[in-house]
Amino acid sequence: MIITNAKYQTSMQSGVDITVVATIDGTVMSVPMVSDNTDYIEILKQVADGDITIAEAD
Amino acid sequence: MAITKVTSGGISDIAAAVEGASDSNKFTDADHSKLNAIEASATVDQTNAEIKAAVEAATDSNTFTDADHTKLNGVAASSNNYVHPNHSGDVVSAADGAMTIQTDAVDIAMLSATGTPGSTTFLRGDNAWATAGSTSASDLTSGTLPMARLSGTLPALNGGSLTGVNAVNTGRKNIFINGDMGVAQRGTQTGVTGSQYLACDRWQMNMVDAGTWSYSQDTDVPAGQGFTHSLKMDCTTADAAVASGSYMRLQYRPESQDLKQLGWGTSNAQPLVMSFWIKFDNLTGDFCTDVLSLTNSNNRTVSQKFTYGSAGVWQKCVFTIPADTGGNILEVDNNGQTYFQWFFQAGSDLTSGTLNTDWATRVNANRAAGQTLQAGSNTSNNIYLTGCQLELGSTATDFEYRSYGEELALCQRYWQQSYLSGVSAGTNTTSGSLYVPGSVGGASTSYIAGTNNLVVQMRANPTLVSYDMPGNSGKCRRDFFGTNNNDNQTAAIETACNHSFLIYSSGTYNATVLLYHFTASAEL
Numbered sequence: 001m002i003i004t005n006a007k008y009q010t011s012m013q014s015g016v017d018i019t020v021v022a023t024i025d026g027t028v029m030s031v032p033m034v035s036d037n038t039d040y041i042e043i044l045k046q047v048a049d050g051d052i053t054i055a056e057a058d
Numbered sequence: 059m060a061i062t063k064v065t066s067g068g069i070s071d072i073a074a075a076v077e078g079a080s081d082s083n084k085f086t087d088a089d090h091s092k093l094n095a096i097e098a099s100a101t102v103d104q105t106n107a108e109i110k111a112a113v114e115a116a117t118d119s120n121t122f123t124d125a126d127h128t129k130l131n132g133v134a135a136s137s138n139n140y141v142h143p144n145h146s147g148d149v150v151s152a153a154d155g156a157m158t159i160q161t162d163a164v165d166i167a168m169l170s171a172t173g174t175p176g177s178t179t180f181l182r183g184d185n186a187w188a189t190a191g192s193t194s195a196s197d198l199t200s201g202t203l204p205m206a207r208l209s210g211t212l213p214a215l216n217g218g219s220l221t222g223v224n225a226v227n228t229g230r231k232n233i234f235i236n237g238d239m240g241v242a243q244r245g246t247q248t249g250v251t252g253s254q255y256l257a258c259d260r261w262q263m264n265m266v267d268a269g270t271w272s273y274s275q276d277t278d279v280p281a282g283q284g285f286t287h288s289l290k291m292d293c294t295t296a297d298a299a300v301a302s303g304s305y306m307r308l309q310y311r312p313e314s315q316d317l318k319q320l321g322w323g324t325s326n327a328q329p330l331v332m333s334f335w336i337k338f339d340n341l342t343g344d345f346c347t348d349v350l351s352l353t354n355s356n357n358r359t360v361s362q363k364f365t366y367g368s369a370g371v372w373q374k375c376v377f378t379i380p381a382d383t384g385g386n387i388l389e390v391d392n393n394g395q396t397y398f399q400w401f402f403q404a405g406s407d408l409t410s411g412t413l414n415t416d417w418a419t420r421v422n423a424n425r426a427a428g429q430t431l432q433a434g435s436n437t438s439n440n441i442y443l444t445g446c447q448l449e450l451g452s453t454a455t456d457f458e459y460r461s462y463g464e465e466l467a468l469c470q471r472y473w474q475q476s477y478l479s480g481v482s483a484g485t486n487t488t489s490g491s492l493y494v495p496g497s498v499g500g501a502s503t504s505y506i507a508g509t510n511n512l513v514v515q516m517r518a519n520p521t522l523v524s525y526d527m528p529g530n531s532g533k534c535r536r537d538f539f540g541t542n543n544n545d546n547q548t549a550a551i552e553t554a555c556n557h558s559f560l561i562y563s564s565g566t567y568n569a570t571v572l573l574y575h576f577t578a579s580a581e582l
Binding site: 001036 | 391518532533550
């Protein structure tokens with residue numbers, strides 16, 4: 001899984017960051033920051049491995 | 059001669075002289091006494107024959123005649139004139155002495171045996187009354203129990219011990235979702251070199267260095283089984299040299315909470331059986347399946363190898379998965395820690411060991427040991443798969459067919475899309491797109507936002523992708539009454555739950571509505 005351009009997204013409803021927007025295998029995806037989402041698990045793994053970083057939300 | 063006077067004394071002397079003479083034939087007193095004893099007219103001259111006749115002629119003489127003698131000679135020694143009596147009652151006899159025991163003559167009271175007879179006893183060969191309940195099941199060595207003796211509550215039977223039993227078409231026995239490949243929301247996929255979920259819902263390819271593949275739903279199925287679709291895996295670029303570290307394995311991951319009935323890691327662990335139909339074009343050889351159970355501290359596998367002998371012919375395979383009493387206790391949650399896998403290509407790092415046909419700690423070299431079939435070796439190597447069923451027990455039963463709508467809803471717990479079923483995300487189309495109404499007072503560049511309910515609750519908060527109509531991800535269309543369609547407008551999409559999401563967009567183009575496609579993935 002190739003992840004690029006990872007960035008937090010602030011919720012329009014709650015005003016807190018609940019999503020990571022990233023390009024995953026060429027597709028822009030909005031990944032909810034929950035522990036049972038496998039895409040988020042992979043993002044955290046690649047962050048832990050030092051392969052990617054997540055930019056702050058706008 | 060001188061005469062002598064005879065005196066009284068002389069008489070006596072004369073008598074004595076006469077009687078004393080040796081030749082006087084004198085008549086002695088003894089003779090006289092003797093003669094006196096003879097009755098009048100007695101004779102002494104009867105012959106033996108006369109005597110015999112006289113005896114035999116007598117009516118009261120109890121004489122022994124010649125006829126009697128002849129008769130007596132015909133009688134054996136120690137014979138008697140016994141006449142056998144005729145008996146009556148429980149035992150009767152005929153005149154010839156044959157004896158017959160009458161019906162019902164012998165009852166319990168007439169039997170001599172140790173113990174006490176009763177309603178639950180029987181007479182054993184050692185002449186003892188025994189209780190029927192003391193008979194061991196192992197004493198039953200032949201014969202067939204009649205159905206009448208199998209009424210009432212039966213003991214629990216192991217399904218594996220039942221033979222010749224028709225398959226029971228009970229519902230919900232197939233743990234696999236979309237095992238007949240009938241649901242294919244995502245549509246055909248081409249040019250795939252890595253891991254991803256495939257055209258047919260719930261099935262995922264896990265692949266490294268195994269060529270390039272296309273995946274599609276196909277109508278090539280085993281004849282006469284009732285299937286209408288299969289998953290087709292088509293090698294479009296070969297990987298002729300299978301390197302260590304190379305693999306191509308199809309996998310299915312159920313949620314752990316859907317396997318709670320297995321009881322793995324406990325003494326009540328249950329076996330599973332996985333059955334499937336498979337066909338390889340242009341290929342023969344051995345391929346492996348395995349089950350991988352993962353936790354942070356204990357990874358375990360069990361494998362089975364199959365020989366595929368006739369290229370282009372559908373083959374049914376059955377993988378019996380033993381109960382794992384010493385394995386991982388499955389969490390009751392929505393995560394997936396169990397993988398059911400088919401190896402279609404495997405490098406030496408997966409094939410060089412010894413196949414584990416029972417549960418053991420994971421050793422990668424054992425997982426596909428003995429595999430010779432390498433599907434990525436030629437572009438003619440198409441693979442077809444259908445009829446996948448995972449069920450409790452040790453015997454594969456007939457495939458459980460579910461309705462399309464039911465199967466689709468089960469699949470939508472993991473994947474939903476606005477595109478029509480079978481249309482790939484990113485396709486240039488408006489069919490199935492969603493509208494979000496914006497300002498009713500007129501076109502505006504301000505935010506247009508709306509929520510959309512998902513058709514079923516998903517496994518987890520899903521990863522969302524928005525598309526505009528041409529198919530650009532992360533985008534949407536801002537539309538001004540259908541006359542000013544501006545695609546490629548940035549959209550933000552988010553969710554804080556597993557049953558709906560929010561999408562919104564602002565932009566430089568005036569718009570009254572927001573159009574978009576979406577996909578939502580909560581796959582494992």
